[in-house]
Amino acid sequence: MGSRPGRQPRGVDRADRAREGTAPGRAGCAPRRNRDRPRRAHHGSGLFRRRGSAAARSRNHLPRPPPQPRLSTLVGRARVAVVSPQWDEPYGLVAAEAMACGTPVAALARGALPELVRPDTGALARTEDPEGLAAAMHEASKADRSTVRHHAVSSLSLDRMVSEYETLYESARFLDRAAG
Known part of the structure; x- marks a missing residue:
């Protein structure tokens, strides 16, 4: 935010x-x-x-945010990260960062969040449903933190993204050579 x-x-x-x-x-x-x-x-x-x-x-007035290492520790100690965007976010960086800390996510199903949050890493609620979000928080708190962290590293990391871009680039080069 x-x-x-x-x-x-x-x-x-x-x-x-x-x-x-x-x-x-x-x-x-x-x-x-x-x-x-x-x-x-x-x-x-x-x-x-x-x-x-x-x-x-x-x-x-809000206090200044804590330094990055302290913030990561605080997020990692949270039982659940609650993500309630008011617009359709194209990625959901807050959810990805929370999962990288091993923290399960309870979120409203908006934007890209349904693609990031799986049933074993958190829970989703319908948009504009506060009771559903409360239930999602309870459900997400049951997720295994090591599974959440593994999902973030294997599916949401920069290394994975770069690897997929390289694969896409190589396949485009191959198709260009075959056509020309």
């Missing part, structure tokens, strides 16, 4: 609005330009930013 500089990732923003009861039409929300800009107050002779409570700060 890519983030925009100085703003929350889109999905987090949507989730906050849904929780506050102001989605999707944004009725009752402050205009975006005011929501994203810190409020300022004059205090004495200087200009200070209003900080608000710790709860308000944590709700409005």
Whole structure:
């Protein structure tokens, strides 16, 4: 989930609005330009930013992501990676990276995810089915982590992709020679 500089990732923003009861039409929300800009107050002779409570700060600003090795450890320790895309993703990199860490995946069946997540590596739920996703999470937690990792290495790795591209290239060269 890519983030925009100085703003929350889109999905987090949507989730906050849904929780506050102001989605999707944004009725009752402050205009975006005011929501994203810190409020300022004059205090004495200087200009200070209003900080608000710790709860308000944590709700409005996400912490920095952990360094890559730490992130891999955290993902690898998770019982299940839940992938709930809001659009048809062409690949599903989050699911592939989670499986590379040996973490089973529970996902909505959108985009390429049905091609990546097999019954022995996780579980899929129908799109827009929260109860189904909850059941998929429970089902995915039963997957054998070594099987999940093996699937990622053998089917989703860069080495496998390059090998298949080389095979395709060689077959195209062979057909070109035979035709010409």
